[in-house]
């Protein structure tokens with residue numbers, strides 16, 4: 001049974017959107033869970049500002065392994081409803097099993113690319129949502145405006161768009177740590193080459209302007225995160241690299257030798273007192 005589940009996940013992983021830069025595996029879901037733990041308090045504060053409350057109907061766009069979806073399902077309660085949307089069927093499967101195991105019955109799973117024009121799966125939800133939430137997804141999109149257009153259509157008048165995304169730095173460590181600086185520089189380059197923007201957090205406001213939006217709340221938070229030893233947060237960078245190593249070769253960002261050197265660098269244990277500064281941007285905008 002376990003083998004069958006693994007085979008199914010592998011098949012679904014292979015089908016996942018080729019434009020997504022990271023993997024859609026169990027390893028990626030574990031990486032997202034670690035990342036979510038570090039960012040959870042700020043994400044909760046963001047959702048509080050967005051007016052998250054019991055009874056709402058909302059969407060978690062790019063829900064990944066469902067870590068925030070779980071929180072949202074609990075927050076809206078049995079009278080509310082959550083749509084968990086992802087372009088990766090494999091991530092949706094992981095999210096579904098997590099959410100079902102926790103006993104929530106108020107979640108609908110939608111397999112869809114948020115950048116598609118008029119996605120059939122979203123039609124019945126147009127003008128119905130109180131909140132459209134997206135965390136760490138915009139930096140993976142190649143057509144952000146198309147994604148925002150779908151968010152806008154889903155929201156009812158008075159509904160809220162809440163978006164969190166990254167502002168990657170080429171040198172995020174204190175004190176500077178060359179192996180991670182090198183990784184960050186190359187990761188930013190890879191995103192650019194694939195039509196994506198690892199610093200999109202700095203630009204979030206521009207997507208929510210115009211007559212359909214009330215003045216918005218936008219702020220940036222820098223979180224110092226200790227990398228620690230082997231089991232620490234550096235494992236996340238290694239997992240991200242592992243899931244996207246072929247893209248570095250295909251896009252000629254790194255040669256095989258350079259890739260091996262980068263992997264070696266990230267396998268070393270960083271100095272104990274070193275921290276990586278994670279920079280995240282948060283936007284709350286109301287549809288009028």
Ligand SMILES: C[S@@+](CC[C@H](N)C(=O)[O-])C[C@H]1O[C@@H](n2cnc3c(N)ncnc32)[C@H](O)[C@@H]1O
Nearest residue numbers: 032062063064086087088091113114135136140
């Ligand atoms: C970095 S993960 C973030 C997951 C989750 N929001 C979190 O914070 O843990 C990005 C997720 O967005 C999904 N994704 C990427 N491009 C997408 C698209 N065009 N439409 C829908 N989902 C997308 C990926 O499959 C992945 O699960």
